[in-house]
Amino acid sequence: MAARLMPGLERRLRAETTGDVLFDRFSRGRYATDASVYQMMPVGVVVPRSVDEAERAIALAREEGARVLPRGGGTSQCGQTLNDALVVDCSKHLTRILDLDVAGRRCVVEPGIVLDELNRQLKPHGLWFPVDVSTASRATIGGMAGNNSCGGRSLRYGTMRDNVISLDAVLADGTPAHFGAVSPNLHEIETGSPLLPLAQDLLALGAREADEVAARFPKVQRRVGGYNLDALLPGKPLNLAHLLVGSEGTLAFSTRIELKLWPVLGKRALGACHFGSFYEAMDAAQHLVKLKPIAVELVDSTLLALASDIAMFRPTLHQFVRGTPEAILLVEFAESEEENALRLERLHQLMGDLGFGWDRAGAKWGGVVDVLNPALQAAIADV
Template sequence: MAAEVPGKSQESAKTDGIAARLARQITGDVLFDPFSRGRYATDASFYQIMPAGVVVPRTMDEALRVLAIARDEGLKVTPRGGGTSQCGQTVNDGLVVDLSKHLTRMLSLDVDNRTCVVEPGIVLDDLNRQLRKHGLSFPVDVSTASRATIGGMAGNNSCGGRSLRYGTMRDNTLSMEAALADGTLAHYGEVSRDLSDVDAGNGARALFRDMLDLGAREADEIAARFPKVQRRVGGYNLDALVPRNAPNNMAHLLVGSEGTLAFTTKVELKLWPVIRNKALGICHFGSFYQAMDAAQHLVKLKPIAVELVDRTMLALGRDIAMFRPIISTAIKGDPDAVLVVEFAEEDQADNLARLKQLGELMGDLGFGWSNDKRKWGGVVEITQPALQSGIADFRAAGLNVMMSMKQAGKPVSLSRTARCRCRISPTTPRA
């Protein structure tokens, strides 16, 4: 029996042993000191949970080695990207594995077929800077694009403001490579119902068979219970498993699973041409309710995005020097809310025509600049690229703008159910 070090608890000795084992087997950072753990104890949310330790692997092989050690030591694993979560998905009391420092490469690019394969730690803006040289982009444009990683975006099935045109992360993920809690590494992509196209040697066929059988057995319940909305991003995508007249994509079960099912090692993405031309219509409303109600009509013009900005956001923006000129140009009067409607067709003449139709539609809905408050409103047209970019910057800074609020009613990000959603546990079942 090993002698116990005086003044050191059994739990502390075990933690020191795990840290030493990790340090021997990987070249990346192994951070078990209180300061480092404290830095990873929170994200962009309200939650704070002190992890047992933090590892920053230099290679994916090292990351998988960390997963194996955690499994052997009985530790939960939380893969972490940019920490932009507002619901606590990246904090936990197990081992945090930070992929955002070293695992940031674009591994391959197929310009002709508009696809690429990336490591999960690559930041969205960094990816798009590389793609732009080829006239391509990844269009799931979350407001935290300067720090959100593709792995994290896949984990929570990110949408972005342009999901009307491009869909969600699920719609733009072609395949994933991921490791299960038991270490099984497999490719998750499109499969036939009989799994004749799945390599029997990769250890995934039995799991895929179980999942497809689940989808077939519960197809009626899924059809009855799953909401039929475009931006459904809560819970597991069990509807990806039901029989259909097309291959099922097993990666779509991992997308949105918040890291609870597998540890992502690669993501294959669907790419789109870079937007060349666009036009914005800033639809003004004297009533927040009227703005929300009007959205269902405005989307019939097939805009690329419709985003709400309310009175509070506008007031805070006016108090920030860099946004004050943008708001004074784009906003007329004192609206209770505005809808930013974006058109981005290839031909700018099409965008201008739709902008005109937007103004006509607002009139048909009964809005006018001279009306009383309930039906006051109209459209401010924004066609200058510089002003469009300024509005996009204001939208991207939305969280920071809201955090500048000094009143007691300042918003706080939290979710009662999200505190332990992002983990891979040694006891997690395969299915």
């Protein structure tokens, strides 16, 4: 847990910024952990009051030879917010919606705004940002972009990469740059822009490694192993922001993030598919998604047992859990009321076709419990 002492950096930050500058051992210890099992003591912490202050802190760190680590809510589970670095905490002050285009269904935000707070402000306009991670009450948009987060409804709405339109960011050398959609000839970037040679090199990299990327990159909906080099392949729509999404803050410091917004969900229908075997639940998922739900969420017997030990959750469990399942798949539809009913009916039929029934024993025991009450749906989400 040892960390370098950098009194020169601390002194300059206190003199040239107005936000909190935290270099004492207790404060650094708090920032040495996140939601993961890892611990790493930072050099220090700065909590900028503005993007300009964040950029100044990054410049000072560069001059003093310190690494820089952007941090949001600290909800990462793999240690992404930990390093022997100057932590730039965006979650306290960099929390504004900078622009909202209701008709165009887009907004621009600072990196520290929390997802739940963003959606609270969007709701009166009939809009929401649908990458609904389970830590929505703490996770920041900047951190979600850095991790290429996806939510429970990614079957319909995709990941952060699919919902980030553009990013303004500061590079390691202090250069500000706008990362967004570009054409192959890069005519959108001004001739004298420092981003132009970088973009040219990136597209050349994509062209050179196109065959290797096509052969080696997994064909999965969300991939978090490395940079999104597939965003640079020739013949595909090019958006340079998609290279920063998922880069975990290692390529640039995001200052403005432009997001795609969606209409708020209307009436939903939820089918709680019960299974007598965890394996059977996992195997059935590939068939259930063919009904085009907006979400399929797994709840296994361990989670059910833990929830049942909490008194406030027991009434909710009693309303939708039947018997003692080894696993439940929560299959959610959000179409018209008539279409929701039709898809629930098809869900019942499909479970029967797969061999499941309430009258069966062992692994093939199971069936569907319909959940149409919005209050109960919300209560299940809270569990």
